[in-house]
Amino acid sequence: MANLKHIRTRIASIKNIQQVTKAMKMVAAAKLRRSQSNMEQARPYARRINGVLKNLLPNIDRSLHPLLAVRGFKKTGFVIFTSDKGQCGSFNTNVIKFAEKAIHEVGKENAELICIGKKGRDYFTKRDYEVVESHTEFWNELNFGHAVEFTASITRRYLVGEYDQIVVIFNEFKNVASQRLVKFNYLPLVVEEDEEVDTTEYLFEPSKEAVVHSLVPRHLTVQMWRFLLESWAANMAAQMTAMDNATTNAGELIGRLELEYNKARQAAITNEILEIVSGAEALMESSK
Template identity: 40%
Template sequence: MASLKEVRGRITSVSSTQQITKAMKMVSAAKLRRAQDNILRMRPYAQRLSGILANLSSQTEGSENNMYSAKREVVNNVLIIAVTSDRGLAGAFNANIVKAVVARIDSKYRSQAAAGHVTVLTIGKKGLDAFKKRGVPVIEDYSNVFATISFDNVRPAAERAMAGFVAREYDQVDLVYNEFKNVATQIVRQEQFLPIEEKPVEVTDKAALLVDYTFEPSKEQIIEELIPKSLKIQVYKAVLESNAAEHGARMTAMDKATENAGELLKQLKLTYNRTRQAAITKEILEIVGGAEALAAK
């Protein structure tokens, strides 16, 4: 049985840990509110822009200027944008992204990976560390994005992927991130970033087939300005989703850790009381035994 001093030390240690996890939960709750407001404001804009992007891409099919919709006959080189976080203590938040990327490589890009033609662009320090340990090639590190999340800070990551696709350095670019659903639930999303996927348009009115689309100011200018901006917004939305999901995951993990610390404290205090009672009983028995020995003399 552990000594009273050891049990007291463990009680003090667990109490300090419980205070830390409780404080981290409160901090994550405050940050989650702001992150949730940001993503809820961004979602309608990003979804509408994504729809416009898909329709515009189908309307400009075959255009030489529409570089981001060009499908390669053979996919040899692949880039995967993996959005994780800079900090841990968020449960399986980062591990789920790493597992999803590895599973995607094994199932979809096994031959390319065997030839060393699968590369990862990491947004978040935890992803960078994990993929380096696994020996997965990483081209860029954008760990500083989460220090101050803004469109200008996220844009270089999107531009790097877009430039690589246009230069035929990569034949396909995928995006993997955690989508925020609620505090306790994060959904791992895997999307094709480039080339732009064309969404089928359902036509219910035959007259709609005869619509003559007018591009204002011009088709070329729209392609040059709107499509790149839409792609950058798509990456920015993924980062905002991941940021909100991270705080939700950390809040849940710290709440569970606080509860576990409370249960452990109960057990330790019970052990402490039992140990203390045993020590007192032992001392009483020794005193009684000594008194009887003196009386016998």
């Protein structure tokens, strides 16, 4: 029966899909682990630099360093982190919606966008936002060099005065099941003041100011590195969850189709028996 064959091929093709989603889930899990270990490795460096800056910044005239000076907020640069590919549930939609809201708070005409990741770039260019810079197709080879490159280009834009503040929007990795949307004021640099101040009297070589000046860009780079890692980990976690759901759904669908297939097969057999029996009956009738 045509119907039977039809169901059989559907089951086979869904099984194929299920295999693919299962494999994609595994790949995402492996990438997630790698990026988590990168995050671990980056933490001591980030913590130390942050600590030192916290201690030094209160003693320094902020206006001396262009990356520290607070100017009036007129134009805002938004750095938005999305992924290149879909198949990760509402990961990108969430960031984009969140970013759109933040942009409308300052007004579309006062905002320029730097999109990290293809999904964000495509969305915002299509809707006539001012996308001045985008970086795509690097996530799979993500390394510290990317953080250096992006930071350099973003701080350059800030220094020549294209923007008065830079806001970063990304998905933070909370755990495998959930991400948190974060809006972070990247520039001008703010470091939360801390109660416990390290009172050690240091000898500064060549000078306190020089040390701060060399630390600020490094701090920004390591922050950027954190955004990239967080966003990538969150992306992989979202993909893992999405692919896990897809695999389960495929399983359910296969179950339903198999039931349908068995029913159809039963019906076909019953039909055949009926035909044989009634045929035999008719023969007996006629031979009497």
